Amino acid sequence: MSYTAHFRVWRGDSEKGDLVDYRVEVNEGEVVLDIIHRLQQTQAGDMAVRWNCKAGKCGSCSAEINGRPRLMCMTRMSTFTESDVITVTPLRAFPVVRDLVTDVEFNYQKAREIPAFAPPEGVAPGEYRMQQVDVERSQEFRKCIECYLCQNTCHVVRDHEENKAAFAGPRYLMRIAELDMHPLDAADRQRAAQEEHGLGYCNITKCCTEVCPEHIKITDNALIPLKERVVDRKYDPIVWLGNKLFKRDKTDA
Numbered sequence: 001m002s003y004t005a006h007f008r009v010w011r012g013d014s015e016k017g018d019l020v021d022y023r024v025e026v027n028e029g030e031v032v033l034d035i036i037h038r039l040q041q042t043q044a045g046d047m048a049v050r051w052n053c054k055a056g057k058c059g060s061c062s063a064e065i066n067g068r069p070r071l072m073c074m075t076r077m078s079t080f081t082e083s084d085v086i087t088v089t090p091l092r093a094f095p096v097v098r099d100l101v102t103d104v105e106f107n108y109q110k111a112r113e114i115p116a117f118a119p120p121e122g123v124a125p126g127e128y129r130m131q132q133v134d135v136e137r138s139q140e141f142r143k144c145i146e147c148y149l150c151q152n153t154c155h156v157v158r159d160h161e162e163n164k165a166a167f168a169g170p171r172y173l174m175r176i177a178e179l180d181m182h183p184l185d186a187a188d189r190q191r192a193a194q195e196e197h198g199l200g201y202c203n204i205t206k207c208c209t210e211v212c213p214e215h216i217k218i219t220d221n222a223l224i225p226l227k228e229r230v231v232d233r234k235y236d237p238i239v240w241l242g243n244k245l246f247k248r249d250k251t252d253a
């Protein structure tokens with residue numbers, strides 16, 4: 001069953017742009033990315049869009065559909081009525097390159113600022129010992145497809161360009177939490193999270209969690225526990241004294 005839908009797509013570049021109306025064919029079983037591709041084929045051959053897998057796994061096709069950050073390839077046309085006007089705009093938190101393509105360099109920069117996994121000196125591969133519960137905890141965070149929908153949604157940077165320098169965003173605070181929860185990681189993640197990556201900016205609104213296509217509980221399982229660990233370290237007098245007196249030894253975790 002086919003029908004003609006009313007799409008309104010943002011067209012332009014970093015200098016200027018506007019919403020452009022299209023009437024376009026929709027067929028049963030299609031997703032928003034199919035319709036964008038049909039527009040490219042039939043009416044707007046120069047429309048820029050980023051995508052790769054069309055399976056919700058590469059994280060490339062992020063956009064805002066009727067104002068909500070989503071993956072275009074995972075947004076079924078059946079979720080709209082035939083009379084709906086469907087607006088597709090680029091991610092708002094990042095600079096537009098052209099049409100639906102944004103420059104996501106901010107995220108690459110934040111990723112580079114987080115030091116890699118740092119096992120203690122003298123522990124060779126093969127000597128690591130982890131409990132299953134620690135393995136499973138990080139598996140959830142490893143489902144991230146780097147779509148940056150959470151980064152785009154977080155109000156700390158969405159309308160506040162000035163906060164970007166000091167705030168890593170939910171995806172990368174989650175990365176710090178993952179490393180901090182690793183029983184063998186010896187880096188001082190908690191101090192860095194607070195002082196270098198802006199953990200204090202997060203007021204646990206959970207907006208990032210709501211848009212994650214992998215259903216990762218970013219706030220509940222990464223950000224809140226990380227905040228708790230930072231607070232424990234700072235205000236628990238026994239932890240404070242222990243940190244002062246003894247170097248943390250994670251090798252027998």
Ligand code: SF4
Binds near residue numbers: 170
């Ligand atoms: S929970 Fe924190 S990181 Fe997530 S959207 Fe809210 S303020 Fe941003």
Ligand code: SF4
Binds near residue numbers: 148
């Ligand atoms: S945590 Fe979820 S929303 Fe954020 S980049 Fe990863 S997959 Fe996307």
Ligand code: FES
Binds near residue numbers: 056060061
């Ligand atoms: S095209 Fe890969 S996630 Fe949509």
